[in-house]
Amino acid sequence: MSVRLRWVAQAQFAGIYVALDKGFYKDAGLDVKINPGGPNVNAETMVASGADTFAITGMTDAILFAREKDLPIVTIGMTLATSPYAFVAQEDAGINSVKDFAGKTMSAWFTGSQYQLYTALTNAGIDPSKETVVSQPFSMQPFIDGKYDISTVTTYNELLSLQEQNIPVKVFRADENGVRGQDGAIIASEETIKEKPEIVQAFLNATLKGWKDAIEHQDDAVNIILKHGTALNREHQVRMMAEYAKLATAGDTKTKGIGYVDLDAAKAVNESLVRFKALKAPQDVSAAFTNRFWDQVPAEDKRL
Known part of the structure; x- marks a missing residue:
């Protein structure tokens, strides 16, 4: 088998x-x-x-x-x-909670992880349909280059890669923001x-x-x-x-x-x-x- x-x-x-x-x-x-x-x-x-x-x-x-x-x-x-998903922002971006995601450019893999982001936004009182959420490639480079204010990561892979590159970020875990699954x-x-x-x-x-x-x-x-x-x-x-x-x-x-x-x-x-x-x-x-x-x-x- x-x-x-x-x-x-x-x-x-x-x-x-x-x-x-x-x-x-x-x-x-x-x-x-x-x-x-x-x-x-x-x-x-x-x-x-x-x-x-x-x-x-x-x-x-x-x-x-x-x-x-x-x-x-x-x-x-x-x-x-x-859930292993989290959302990251540059440490000096002034983003301190999911409520601060409003009006920002966010990225997620459009393979299902976007709905975890939408759920976190909804739980924070933000209407996802009124926000800018773009498709994220399988690379964190656009986020590192500042093309997105917030990006999606898994805590077991992409987040580790950012840490290994000494990229200072603030981390907002999906499961700590009401996301089930x-x-x-x-x-x-x-x-x-x-x-x-x-x-x-x-x-x-x-x-x-x-x-x-x-x-x-x-x-x-x-x-x-x-x-x-x-x-x-x-x-x-x-x-x-x-x-x-x-x-x-x-x-x-x-x-x-x-x-x-x-x-x-x-x-x-x-x-x-x-x-x-x-x-x-x-x-x-x-x-x-x-x-x-x-x-x-x-x-x-x-x-x-």
Whole structure:
């Protein structure tokens, strides 16, 4: 079987590579191939078509968008317990809260992250439709050059890059400004769930065991990632791993365990996307997200 990543090998996918290298998949009776992703690869479509058995894909939003397109995919786990997105402004720009975003030029990736920005603006009493929000490239250089007043980042990657370049910024985390939702969805197709539930269970068990091991032994995890990745900077991967571990263990994960699907957050995101007319109609959250398999993951493999 195969698992499709939404990007290339890096600490963002440490749990998958640890599960492969340390034999957790093999011990579960699985022969797993990891397929890298990229900007031109849609992991949801690959799983829906049967090209890949599983995938590690994006935010709660991405799953709802896929379901609206009638892609028969289901989220069986969430790698990150909270949103990894944040909004940054130059430290000397006089921007001290999201309320100060009004009248500024903002950028976001128009892949779904813009709705996290819209939600933060709405929560601050700002009408997003009256603001200037432009599409952001996969580079922070325009922000560094002052083309945007506020840009979107993930705390595990772009924010680290800014810090490594000694770019002083003020950071406004999405989850600290009322944005719900998770990231790093672990998905399977409806067909696989129906016909091979034991395979789905085995995959999730081994994957969460891999993530637990990666979080608890981060140096080992980085060494494994460097073995599989290409031209990766070790220090950046160390910092990415540390930040990813924080996001994966946020909220209720200390008591519940890593990887659980926050159904209430999914419902909140569903309502938000309808409000912004990103979805034509509410989606069936119970069909798109499930804790059926997560509930059966052994406690020792998901609790830290």
